[in-house]
Amino acid sequence: MAAIAQPGAIVYLNGEWLPLSEARVSVLDRGFIFGDGVYEVIPSFGGRLFRPDQHLDRLDRSLAAVKMNNPLARERWRAVLNTLLERNGGGDQSVYLQITRGVARRDHVPIEPLTPTVFAMSSPVVRQNRQPVTAIVCEDIRWKWCQIKSIALLANVLMRLEAQERGAYEALLIRDGFLTEGAASNVFIVKDGVVRTPPHSKNLLPGITRDLIVELLARNHIPHAETSVSEAELRAADEIFLTSSVREVAPVVKLDDRPVGKGVPGPVWESVVSIYEQFRNAEVARAQAGAAA
Numbered sequence: 001m002a003a004i005a006q007p008g009a010i011v012y013l014n015g016e017w018l019p020l021s022e023a024r025v026s027v028l029d030r031g032f033i034f035g036d037g038v039y040e041v042i043p044s045f046g047g048r049l050f051r052p053d054q055h056l057d058r059l060d061r062s063l064a065a066v067k068m069n070n071p072l073a074r075e076r077w078r079a080v081l082n083t084l085l086e087r088n089g090g091g092d093q094s095v096y097l098q099i100t101r102g103v104a105r106r107d108h109v110p111i112e113p114l115t116p117t118v119f120a121m122s123s124p125v126v127r128q129n130r131q132p133v134t135a136i137v138c139e140d141i142r143w144k145w146c147q148i149k150s151i152a153l154l155a156n157v158l159m160r161l162e163a164q165e166r167g168a169y170e171a172l173l174i175r176d177g178f179l180t181e182g183a184a185s186n187v188f189i190v191k192d193g194v195v196r197t198p199p200h201s202k203n204l205l206p207g208i209t210r211d212l213i214v215e216l217l218a219r220n221h222i223p224h225a226e227t228s229v230s231e232a233e234l235r236a237a238d239e240i241f242l243t244s245s246v247r248e249v250a251p252v253v254k255l256d257d258r259p260v261g262k263g264v265p266g267p268v269w270e271s272v273v274s275i276y277e278q279f280r281n282a283e284v285a286r287a288q289a290g291a292a293a
């Protein structure tokens, strides 16, 4: 689970390095006024960013979708994020970066050209991979462009609050009778030995962990399909697991107060998470060796 960055943590704001407690943005920032911005969350393991290019590619796609230019070149992003990690002690962290359209007189349409606000912080993470979670089924009340990693997360917040009120960790979202994703994760089900997850569409975020799991399923010849999953199929699944950069691959053992399968993490999840951890550990070792060379 991501911890909140400590007040003494060093953050990056518009080219400056500052303690978190001293970082300030204007109340006229369009991120504050309109939620007009996009973000990324990139995990680090053992002091190395995991899949940074995939995250920065998705950032480019989010920015293009909201008609903003990327204010930093790829190499500059890499340098900023690596410095951020180092300055906050390395190890296992969750790196958060956010770009808003900038500061302007409040109007939906900005009149003058704006300078984007660029912010990045990182916080230590206590890894909770493999820890079972519980979930509820919830109507997907979000807008129609869920492929964009927008900072406007009010619907996600409300759905997770509903999960919390009902004693669960995550809300699994249904749109027009079909599963889209979790409020902060992608969702996989297992039925009769076949792993299934909804295909990419504007209804869900193309999760970096989701895409890696699909790649690893194919590489390891585990039967799988990227197909739509109805609410009935979700409820009848033998196994359900969630993926996200911070939670990695988490088994869901209870859905709306009913056990999923036998109510304990299932055997297919067990193989998938082991394959994932092997891949992640090898990548981290390679990145550490590269840095040391």
Ligand SMILES: Cc1ncc(COP(=O)(O)O)c(C=O)c1O
Pocket: 041, 181, 182, 183, 184, 185, 186, 205, 206, 207, 208, 209, 210, 243, 244, 245, 246
């Ligand atoms: C709505 C939503 N879907 C999926 C994900 C998982 O994406 P990733 O694996 O890139 O972290 C997240 C991550 O926070 C999310 O907020």
